Amino acid sequence: xKYLLVLLLVVIAWHIxxxxxxxxxxxxxxxxxxxxxxxxHCAHCGVHFPQxxxxxxxxxxxxxxxxxxxxSTTTPxx
Numbered sequence: 001x002k003y004l005l006v007l008l009l010v011v012i013a014w015h016i017x018x019x020x021x022x023x024x025x026x027x028x029x030x031x032x033x034x035x036x037x038x039x040x041h042c043a044h045c046g047v048h049f050p051q052x053x054x055x056x057x058x059x060x061x062x063x064x065x066x067x068x069x070x071x072s073t074t075t076p077x078x
Contacts, residue, residue: 044071 037050043060044067054061055068062068 042067044068 037052039048040051040054040061041048042063044062047063049063051061054063055065056062057068057072060071062071
């Protein structure tokens with residue numbers, strides 16, 4: 001009877017130890033993915049990029065200050 005009690009305590013201790021080990025191995029919180037951003041294209045070169053990186057001028061989007069300057073120096077034909 002004494003050995004049965006010791007065996008029962010060992011099994012309970014093993015389950016507690018294993019449960020804590022598995023609990024520590026799991027990630028505590030899921031990382032959420034960032035929300036997708038609207039994509040726009042450069043009015044000068046046509047490259048697509050996130051709208052937050054765009055330089056907007058007169059309703060058009062540009063990927064860099066150089067492309068904005070290049071587009072503003074050219075005059076559209078009538």
